[in-house]
Amino acid sequence: xADIYQTPRYLVIGTGKKITLECSQTMGHDKMYWYQQDPxxxxxxxxxxxxxxxxxxxDLSSESTVSRIRTEHFPLTLESARPSHTSQYLCASSGGQGxxxxxxxxxxxxLTVL
Amino acid sequence: GQQLNQSxxxxxxxxxxxxxxxxxxxxxxxxxxxxxxxxxxxPVLLIALYKAGELTSNGRLTAQFGITRKxxxxxxxxxxxxxxxxxxxxxxxxxxxxxxxxxxxLTVKP
Numbered sequence: 001x002a003d004i005y006q007t008p009r010y011l012v013i014g015t016g017k018k019i020t021l022e023c024s025q026t027m028g029h030d031k032m033y034w035y036q037q038d039p040x041x042x043x044x045x046x047x048x049x050x051x052x053x054x055x056x057x058x059d060l061s062s063e064s065t066v067s068r069i070r071t072e073h074f075p076l077t078l079e080s081a082r083p084s085h086t087s088q089y090l091c092a093s094s095g096g097q098g099x100x101x102x103x104x105x106x107x108x109x110x111l112t113v114l
Numbered sequence: 115g116q117q118l119n120q121s122x123x124x125x126x127x128x129x130x131x132x133x134x135x136x137x138x139x140x141x142x143x144x145x146x147x148x149x150x151x152x153x154x155x156x157p158v159l160l161i162a163l164y165k166a167g168e169l170t171s172n173g174r175l176t177a178q179f180g181i182t183r184k185x186x187x188x189x190x191x192x193x194x195x196x197x198x199x200x201x202x203x204x205x206x207x208x209x210x211x212x213x214x215x216x217x218x219x220l221t222v223k224p
Contacts, residue, residue: 006156040200042216043157090156094212100164101145101206105156 003027006091006106013081014114021076021109023091030095032074033103036060037088049074081113120203120215127193128223135218136187137203146179146186147204151217157202161188193222 004025013019025032030051035043035058045058049068063085064078074093078085088110092103120137127133137146145164149157161172163179163186170177176189186205190197203215 040153040217040219043202043214088154092156100162101212102147102159102162103204103212104159105149107156108154110154 004091004093004104004106006089006109008109009107010110010112012112012114015080015082017081017113019078019081019111021089021091021111023074023076023106024072025074025093025104026072027093027104028071028095029093029104030071031093032068033092033094034058034064034066034074034076035090035092036062037090037108039088043090047076081111083113086111086113118203118205118213118215120218122218123216124219124221126221126223129193129195131193133190133193133197133220134187135201135203136185137205137215138185139205139213140184141207142183143205143207144183145206145212146177147212148175148177148186148188149202149204151200151202153199160201190220193220195222195224198222 007022032049034047036046037043044060046060046062047066049055055066064076066076088108090108091106094103118137118139148160151157161177166183168179174191200217200219202217206212
């Protein structure tokens with residue numbers, strides 16, 4: 001069973017608010033990822049990290065930012081939320097001993113911006 | 115970045131029927147993964163494949179790593195209502211740059 005946790009699970013906020021989606025994993029994985037997914041649609045990689053102090057932008061342009069100060073923690077921040085940011089955000093991690101490349105996903109954070 | 119080609123996009127089947135879906139890529143992979151996602155949840159790993167030609171089962175699920183290393187398929191036998199969900203394939207080369215298919219949306223009618 002994957003030990004990767006996301007909070008909040010659901011968030012409804014007004015336009016212009018700053019929000020941070022939290023993601024933590026207890027598996028000691030080096031690599032962490034953020035995907036954006038509209039309901040029932042494909043996954044789009046928006047950010048990834050290969051370790052502490054490493055962050056990269058993914059395939060889909062995003063106005064969000066990320067940080068990786070600790071191995072287990074990879075928060076995603078939106079400085080000023082807009083309705084177009086309404087989506088589900090999935091955090092994932094991979095790596096550790098005997099790295100098989102498998103990604104383990106959190107349960108997701110469903111964001112609604114009014 | 116390049117996505118995988120996953121088909122079919124959606125399937126509507128009767129309970130008890132078998133299901134087959136596949137993924138193809140223009141580049142070779144050495145890892146193929148199959149995930150299932152229930153509504154409102156994150157994807158959960160079903161089967162992982164690491165060798166060309168490898169055939170692996172997980173209960174009623176069977177997946178194969180294509181000989182060319184550019185494709186993989188997933189079969190579900192004797193489908194049941196709880197098989198409903200979105201199935202994603204994913205592939206990578208040397209554990210870098212995991213690519214996902216667009217998903218196959220499965221509906222099972224009782």
